[in-house]
Amino acid sequence: MSIDMTTFGAILAMAIVTYFTRIAGLFVADRLVLSGRAKAAFDAIPPAVLIAVIAPTALTTGWAEAIAAAITAFVAFRLPLLATVAVGVVSVVLLRGVL
Amino acid sequence: MDQANPLSSTFGREARAGLRDIAPAAIAAIPIGLLFGAVAIAKGLTPTEVAFMSATVFAGGAQFAAIEAWVHPAPIAALAFATFLINARHVLMGASIGPKIKLTRPQKFVALFFMTDETWALSERRALDRPVTAAYWVAISAALYINWLASTTVGAVLGSFLGDPARLGADFAFTALFIGLVAGFGKSRVTLVTAAVSAVVSALVHHFIGAPWHVASGALAGIAAAYCAADREVRS
Numbered sequence: 001m002s003i004d005m006t007t008f009g010a011i012l013a014m015a016i017v018t019y020f021t022r023i024a025g026l027f028v029a030d031r032l033v034l035s036g037r038a039k040a041a042f043d044a045i046p047p048a049v050l051i052a053v054i055a056p057t058a059l060t061t062g063w064a065e066a067i068a069a070a071i072t073a074f075v076a077f078r079l080p081l082l083a084t085v086a087v088g089v090v091s092v093v094l095l096r097g098v099l
Numbered sequence: 100m101d102q103a104n105p106l107s108s109t110f111g112r113e114a115r116a117g118l119r120d121i122a123p124a125a126i127a128a129i130p131i132g133l134l135f136g137a138v139a140i141a142k143g144l145t146p147t148e149v150a151f152m153s154a155t156v157f158a159g160g161a162q163f164a165a166i167e168a169w170v171h172p173a174p175i176a177a178l179a180f181a182t183f184l185i186n187a188r189h190v191l192m193g194a195s196i197g198p199k200i201k202l203t204r205p206q207k208f209v210a211l212f213f214m215t216d217e218t219w220a221l222s223e224r225r226a227l228d229r230p231v232t233a234a235y236w237v238a239i240s241a242a243l244y245i246n247w248l249a250s251t252t253v254g255a256v257l258g259s260f261l262g263d264p265a266r267l268g269a270d271f272a273f274t275a276l277f278i279g280l281v282a283g284f285g286k287s288r289v290t291l292v293t294a295a296v297s298a299v300v301s302a303l304v305h306h307f308i309g310a311p312w313h314v315a316s317g318a319l320a321g322i323a324a325a326y327c328a329a330d331r332e333v334r335s
Contacts (some may be wrong), residue, residue, distance in 0.1 A: 007148055010173035014182045015155035021186040022211045025193025026204075026297025027326060041322045044222050044293040045195055047281045048325070049188045050216065051294045052159060054277045055301035065271065072275045076282030082123035084282070088275025092262030093268035 064095035110234040117238030120225070123279075124217040125246045127272040128159070132247055134270070136254020142169045149255035157333040159273075160214065161185045162251075192219045202233055213240035215304060220280045237268075238293055281307045292328040297321025 058069035071090035079087065132153075156162055157176045161182045170179075193211055196219050202210055210233075218239045220229045240280075284290055301317025308316075 005293040006172040036194040039317035041326035042327030048321030051299040055298040056305035084279035089268040092271040
């Protein structure tokens with residue numbers, strides 16, 4: 001079992017930075033008392049982040065991915081999560097075969 | 100037994116609810132984990148290093164971005180900075196979910212080590228109508244952690260034996276999963292405006308500036324849009 005020391009250092013640095021981002025919110029939350037528009041903005045964090053992570057894959061990779069993303073979004077409001085993922089994956093495979 | 104000990108029965112019920120909720124995300128993560136392990140091996144990491152990274156970093160997006168840019172010897176500062184950019188969203192996520200989990204403050208410093216997009220999104224959705232219990236958090240976190248550690252390590256060991264993941268559509272599972280999670284937040288006007296603005300800004304920034312800037316800018320634009328949209332709703 002081999003671990004290169006530079007690689008080990010890089011992974012450790014990534015781990016420390018990641019843990020810091022995960023707990024930093026605990027210090028901020030104590031001072032956050034939100035209402036009105038600020039609360040709406042804070043409540044929007046979950047969907048805003050999730051969409052921002054996947055938007056390039058969904059929108060700019062190609063037509064197959066874009067159409068499959070639209071189909072997935074359509075069924076997402078009607079099917080359970082696992083079924084939604086299945087529909088999305090099957091859609092993209094079929095569309096890549098056709099387009 | 101369950102009736103004799105109501106505390107443990109509540110714990111069991113919460114844990115089972117957690118496992119049920121995390122199952123789709125965990126299953127969707129398996130091909131992604133296998134893919135990560137295989138790609139990491141192709142970049143020159145050993146299976147031990149892959150397992151070590153999954154166990155200590157435990158953040159799919161940051162791990163993929165790091166592996167994508169991996170060279171030997173590893174550029175420690177550049178990798179740490181890219182990791183910070185991609186995981187900066189954790190600060191907002193932790194601030195939002197932290198107060199909603201029923202744990203003591205010291206326990207939260209342990210619990211949040213395991214916070215991921217998936218477990219956080221599920222907990223936010225659950226917090227809409229009931230408290231997020233320790234049992235629920237432990238169940239979803241442990242399931243995803245073991246799942247990610249195992250699938251990335253197996254992917255690393257299998258390495259090049261794995262076929263092209265795109266052929267099976269496995270590369271799209273992550274996208275489909277996130278779309279499904281977003282749908283869980285409903286389709287109020289503010290949410291739809293948030294999603295649309297976030298998507299457009301993220302795609303544009305990714306195209307013209309490049310990763311990983313699209314995550315922070317898309318998310319911040321979506322949050323700003325929600326701030327403005329909510330304002331109009333209040334006035335009308």
